[in-house]
Amino acid sequence: MKPTVIISNLGTNLDGPTHPQRWERWRPTVSLFQQDDLEPARLVLLHDPKFGKLADTVEQDVLSASPTTEVQRHSLKQRDPWDFAEVYASLLDFAESYPFDPEAEDYLVHVTTGTHVTQICLFLLVETGRIPGRLVQTSPPKARKRGHAALGTYNIIDLDLSRYDLLAARFEKERQEGVDFLKSGIPTRNKNFNALMDRIEQVSIRSDDAILLTGATGVGKTRLARRVFELKQRGPSTAGGFVEVNCATLRGDGAMSTLFGHNKGAFTGALNDRDGLLRKADKGVLFLDEIGELGLDEQAMLLRALEEGWFLPLGSDTAVHSNFQLLAGTNRNLGEAVRAGTFREDLLARIDLWTFELPSLKDRTEDLEPNMDFELASISEERGRTIAFNKEARAKFLSFATSSAAIWRANFRDFGSALRRLATLSDGGRIGLPLVKEEITRLKTSWQNLEDPSAQGATPLVDALLPSAKIDPFDRPSLELTLQTCRQSKSLAEAGRTLFAVSRTQRKSTNDGDRLRKYLARFDLSWDQITG
Ligand SMILES: Nc1ncnc2c1ncn2[C@@H]1O[C@H](COP(=O)(O)OP(=O)(O)O)[C@@H](O)[C@H]1O
Ligand SMILES: [Mg+2]
Structure with a gap:
């Protein structure tokens, strides 16, 4: 056990008086040296020289209660013990000049005496590690007995530990809420998918770097991008809005001007100045969906905007500044696009920092049931009536949905459409076996029609x-x-x-x-x- 050193500010009220009956009173600083289970090796008594006499008495009484203790006095010059700046400065001077040796000694900083300002300043110095110790609080005894020394109790507060226990639990709760939010509250079971969502949650709230969402059509890239933005919005980091565009719809002059804006007269038809989406996304998030479809010129300009924070609107020679986070989605293999010369390698390198590939439904069949329940609940809410499978029908649909015959080619698009059709055709909100069989046939036929291997790719x-x-x-x-x-x-x-x-x-x-x-x-x- 390391020797304990107590640092205490003389309490001009509580640590008084000096008359002989003082032993019957509870005096916080002295009480720390009367405890059976505490044997402080040293007291560092901080006090204003004005109160030298009271300090003498406290020193004497500490020595008589605990003869092995050494008392060191340290003068604090404070004209006004309620003046925050002055008190903090004098205590900081003490903290910086005192030869602390936390390897060899344990420091307890007593925060029961002194003005509130003194207490707050001592707390801050401990909290920020300038005084390498723990806080100690003392409290008066509950019942007083005449003629007995008034001991009271003490309580050590380790800020590191309390911070760890309380805040860690709280952070974990917030984190879990964030992940649930990204998953729309759907209790998914697939381990890989859940781990992916955990990671996306961490990256979303901690960083403003570009995020690339990849995966087959209909796996939920666009939807997730919006959720990521909404999650960020709950925190302090995003002041601007969510600006979204599908790059497959952008071409030619129109593409440049939609993204980067233009000046009046920049091209035929440019009748007015236009800001462009990058500028609109300033301080917010720009979501470029199907980024693989962006033209090479636009890619070059985008790269510059990402790297340098500025770009030139069409027909303008004045650079425009915008500070946005880029989210991008694609169902194309951008590596292949680079090899084919349709995507810039340097842009890919820039946006490839956080690439998350969303799995296809057929690779997470255990999630179909919770997703089905979620989708049925939202359809029910939308239509104002409960829609549910009967038992057999539910089992039949799930067993087909999770079988290898169900390829869910367009993922949630197919899955959502199937459930919507079932809901619409159900009588009285009950989905029965015949409807499910009919739907299974319909799905199989539509997938067969697309089975031509060359038709597998996205278009x-x-x-x-x-x-x-x-x-x-x-x-x-x-x-x-x-x-x-x-x-x-x-x-x-x-x-x-x-x-x-x-x-x-x-x-x-x-x-x-x-x-x-x-x-x-x-x-x-x-x-x-x-x-x-
Ligand atoms: N977890 C989900 N549960 C139900 N429907 C979903 C889910 N994720 C996406 N969808 C729906 O599926 C459709 C396709 O999603 P989207 O995000 O546009 O996919 P992508 O951008 O990957 O093609 C949208 O109608 C979307 O609302
Ligand atoms: Mg999409």
Whole structure:
């Protein structure tokens, strides 16, 4: 056990008086030396020289109660013991000049005596570690017996420990609430998914670095991005708003100006100045959904805005500043896009700091049940009536949903649609077995129709440019490839040469541009629409 050193400020009221009956009174500083289980080796008595006589008495009484104790007196010059700055300065001088040796001694700082200002200052010095000790509080005895020394009790407060126990429990609770919030309160069971959400929660609240959410279509990237923002909003870190754009909808002058703004007259049709989304996101979050679809020029400008915090609006030579956090979503493999030359490697490196891949539903089948309950509860709320499966139907649906036959190709989009159809077709809010069987057949058929392996991939440009067109699964992949090629080419003819690279060599006359124009016309698409 290390020797104990008590640092106490002389209490001009409580540590008095000096007359002989004083032993019957409770005197906080002296009481610390009358305790059976405390044998302080030293008292450091802080006092104003004005109260030298009282200090003498306290010193004497401490020595008589505890003869092995050494008393050191330390003068504090304070004109006004209620003046915060003065009291703090004098105590800080003491703390800085005293030869503390926490390896060899245990320091207890007594905070029961002195003005409140003195007590607060001593607390601050201990709390910030300038006095390397713990606090000790004394309290008067509950009942007094005449003629007996008034001992009272003492209580040691270790700020480190109390902070640890209380705050750690509280932080853990807040953290858990944050994770639940990200998961919309759905009690998911998949270990990997839950670990991923824990990590996203930590990163979201601690950092403003870019976050990239990847994963197949419909796994919930867009929804999670909004939740991340809302979670950040609960803390102090985000002052601005949430600005969102799907990059597949941005092209040409329009793309630059939507993102970075323009000055009046920057291009035909630029009738007024426009701020752009980056500026709108200042102090907030910019969510670039489908960032893989962003053009190369926009990528370059975005990189600069991220690295330097400023960029040039179209037609302007005055740099604009914006300080935003970037969230990005993509279902494309951006590494592959870099190899194909459609995504800048330096931009990928910049946004790849925190990449989180959201798992597909078929890789977390144990979460389908809680998600189903959540979805049914929200549909019920939306429609103002309870919608539920009967027992058999529930078992049937879940067993199909978690089987390998259920590929949940578009993930939550398929899953949510299935539940919505069941809810709508249910009589009196009860979903029965026949409905479930019908739905299973419908899902299987729709997935079979898409089973053509070349149709497996996502078709973001087709989705963006022809959102409501009915296009055969057979046509989707080649149309997607065609649209991408057009966007990477300078002219229709150049795109045609790339797309018909093989067949053109076997023709007598080549008119690749014309061939391409006719193909596009089948979908009511023109070159300008695709690239402009
Ligand atoms: N955990 C979930 N439970 C139920 N529906 C969800 C969940 N996550 C996403 N959805 C819904 O699924 C659809 C697709 O989600 P979205 O976030 O747009 O996916 P992504 O951006 O990955 O394509 C949206 O209608 C969304 O509301
Ligand atoms: Mg999305």
